Amino acid sequence: MTISRKDIEKVAVLARIRVDEEQVSALETDLGNILDLVDQLAAADTANVEPMAHPLNAVQRLRADEVTETNQREAFQAIAPATENGLYLVPRVIE
Amino acid sequence: MHNKSVAELSRELESGKISSLELTQQFLDRIKSEDGQFNSFITVTEEQALADARSADEQRAAGKATPWTGVPFAHKDIFCTNGVRTTCGSKMLENFVPPYDATVTENFRRAGAVCVGKTNMDEFAMGSSNESSYFGAVTNPWGLNQDEKRVPGGSSGGSAAAVAARLVPAATATDTGGSIRQPAALCGITGLKPTYGRVSRYGMIAFASSLDQGGTMARTAEDNALMLNVMAGFDPKDSTSIDRDVPDYTATLNEPLKGLKIGLPREYFSDQLSPAMEQQVRNAVTEYEKLGATVKEVSLPNAKLAIAAYYVIAPAEASANLSRFDGARYGYRCEAPKDLMDMYTRTRAEGFGAEVKRRILVGTYALSAGYFDAYYLKAQKVRRLIQQDFINAFKEVDVLMSPTTPSPAFIQGEKTSDPVTMYLEDVFTIAINLAGVPAMSVPAGFVDGLPVGLQIIGDYFSEARLLNAAHQFQQVTDWHQREPQ
Numbered sequence: 001m002t003i004s005r006k007d008i009e010k011v012a013v014l015a016r017i018r019v020d021e022e023q024v025s026a027l028e029t030d031l032g033n034i035l036d037l038v039d040q041l042a043a044a045d046t047a048n049v050e051p052m053a054h055p056l057n058a059v060q061r062l063r064a065d066e067v068t069e070t071n072q073r074e075a076f077q078a079i080a081p082a083t084e085n086g087l088y089l090v091p092r093v094i095e
Numbered sequence: 096m097h098n099k100s101v102a103e104l105s106r107e108l109e110s111g112k113i114s115s116l117e118l119t120q121q122f123l124d125r126i127k128s129e130d131g132q133f134n135s136f137i138t139v140t141e142e143q144a145l146a147d148a149r150s151a152d153e154q155r156a157a158g159k160a161t162p163w164t165g166v167p168f169a170h171k172d173i174f175c176t177n178g179v180r181t182t183c184g185s186k187m188l189e190n191f192v193p194p195y196d197a198t199v200t201e202n203f204r205r206a207g208a209v210c211v212g213k214t215n216m217d218e219f220a221m222g223s224s225n226e227s228s229y230f231g232a233v234t235n236p237w238g239l240n241q242d243e244k245r246v247p248g249g250s251s252g253g254s255a256a257a258v259a260a261r262l263v264p265a266a267t268a269t270d271t272g273g274s275i276r277q278p279a280a281l282c283g284i285t286g287l288k289p290t291y292g293r294v295s296r297y298g299m300i301a302f303a304s305s306l307d308q309g310g311t312m313a314r315t316a317e318d319n320a321l322m323l324n325v326m327a328g329f330d331p332k333d334s335t336s337i338d339r340d341v342p343d344y345t346a347t348l349n350e351p352l353k354g355l356k357i358g359l360p361r362e363y364f365s366d367q368l369s370p371a372m373e374q375q376v377r378n379a380v381t382e383y384e385k386l387g388a389t390v391k392e393v394s395l396p397n398a399k400l401a402i403a404a405y406y407v408i409a410p411a412e413a414s415a416n417l418s419r420f421d422g423a424r425y426g427y428r429c430e431a432p433k434d435l436m437d438m439y440t441r442t443r444a445e446g447f448g449a450e451v452k453r454r455i456l457v458g459t460y461a462l463s464a465g466y467f468d469a470y471y472l473k474a475q476k477v478r479r480l481i482q483q484d485f486i487n488a489f490k491e492v493d494v495l496m497s498p499t500t501p502s503p504a505f506i507q508g509e510k511t512s513d514p515v516t517m518y519l520e521d522v523f524t525i526a527i528n529l530a531g532v533p534a535m536s537v538p539a540g541f542v543d544g545l546p547v548g549l550q551i552i553g554d555y556f557s558e559a560r561l562l563n564a565a566h567q568f569q570q571v572t573d574w575h576q577r578e579p580q
Binding site (some may be wrong): 007010012017018020035038039041042044046050051052054055060061063072076077078080082084090091092093 | 191192194290292305331338397399400402403406407414418421422424425426434435436437439441443444446447452453457459460464470472474475476477478479481513518530532556
């Protein structure tokens with residue numbers, strides 16, 4: 001299995017990671033090698049095998065619909081890159 | 096004092112021979128004078144540790160001591176510590192100071208243990224050599240007398256090196272594909288990865304959530320048991336935590352091993368294993384026979400698919416987990432983003448290292464439209480086949496034994512150029528995470544002056560039995576007591 005430059009560029013956009021032109025060749029090799037390793041899976045006979053999501057087949061626990069957490073906005077915003085009036089600041093999204 | 100185990104230090108404190116303040120100062124001094132050659136710590140919390148030691152001494156004087164009260168130890172820098180920066184080995188979290196404690200952190204705090212700092216690790220726990228850390232590689236305390244420096248293994252390489260170098264008697268660690276057992280083996284110490292769900296993942300920075308499990312590192316099995324006593328248990332804050340009673344893991348350490356049925360998976364004694372390594376592991380198994388155990392060969396026919404399944408599932412889950420690092424709420428943000436997309440893509444390009452980016456990209460690819468069934472779903476099916484192998488094996492035997500790694504600690508830089516070569520380092524450990532069963536690595540000899548680890552694998556929730564088997568082995572061997580020169 002090889003992965004094309006185009007695939008890498010597309011995946012980089014999906015993953016929100018900027019990949020510079022000069023990095024693409026190295027990624028083609030590295031990701032291609034990883035996918036070669038992973039391609040051994042294709043040979044396994046998995047007919048009638050249920051996919052496994054949790055080793056003990058546990059399901060997501062639900063809690064009671066009650067407020068249990070206190071508001072810690074100040075503590076959380078103290079470690080944010082940029083805030084103003086209790087809001088997180090990011091570059092303008094809507095013109 | 097620095098050669099003493101947690102159990103011994105606890106007795107020294109109890110007898111009043113030494114105070115926690117004196118003991119903590121001794122370990123802090125040792126870190127200061129020795130860690131320059133290992134780089135096993137990212138952050139040393141001297142002030143906080145001394146304050147905690149003082150209050151531990153007060154607790155003890157007031158008759159309110161646990162076995163951990165006043166005992167120094169370290170946390171892998173993946174466990175959130177309220178008010179103390181938690182980096183996960185990444186530039187992304189270089190200045191991240193969590194406003195809360197992980198449950199594991201809280202458990203040790205409540206027990207009165209004194210955390211002296213946060214240990215180095217592969218970035219976001221992705222690696223088998225501790226060379227992917229943003230804070231620099233860790234050097235294995237073993238092999239320093241040789242020409243070239245060795246890796247400590249990873250991702251919990253800082254914890255393993257710190258324990259091996261006697262900078263702390265114990266350290267927490269995590270294991271997603273071998274990150275406790277492989278560094279424990281390479282550094283000549285004892286480590287335990289518990290059953291998936293046994294130790295809370297709350298506040299433990301996520302890599303691959305269906306595989307990640309917190310665990311223990313110390314020089315003796317007894318100390319691992321003391322650690323697990325503090326760490327194990329149900330936590331409503333972790334949705335995959337298992338609600339099940341926690342035994343006293345020290346209570347059964349002295350059970351005799353007569354009649355213990357040991358299985359040797361033939362797939363783990365393959366030609367990937369050097370004859371010298373195999374000899375050490377076989378010698379260890381012979382010791383178990385002398386202790387009354389019986390040995391038979393068993394098979395894990397799908398184990399050969401474990402690395403392939405893992406390198407779909409782990410990157411896929413990592414790509415989802417690490418999507419939270421977007422520069423908006425905490426962690427690194429790039430300089431002067433021109434728009435939102437630019438902020439996301441540059442923050443992540445600059446904040447993550449090469450291996451983390453490779454895994455996010457592989458995971459994103461495996462989950463993307465058109466590939467999901469062929470990769471993720473297929474890998475999850477293979478995962479069940481692998482689990483079934485273990486279930487079948489444990490119908491025949493009580494524990495499985497194998498080498499932990501195919502070879503001893505390798506030279507720094509030797510495997511960094513090709514990611515796949517590095518991935519193969521975990522060939523004997525990864526299937527255990529996919530199945531979710533517990534496993535240990537126990538010091539079992541040396542090859543070329545470097546430690547060899549014996550892996551002991553158990554059925555779900557058999558941690559007490561694993562610790563018992565490891566402890567009994569340590570009563571008749573002294574590999575775990577050897578000190579790096």
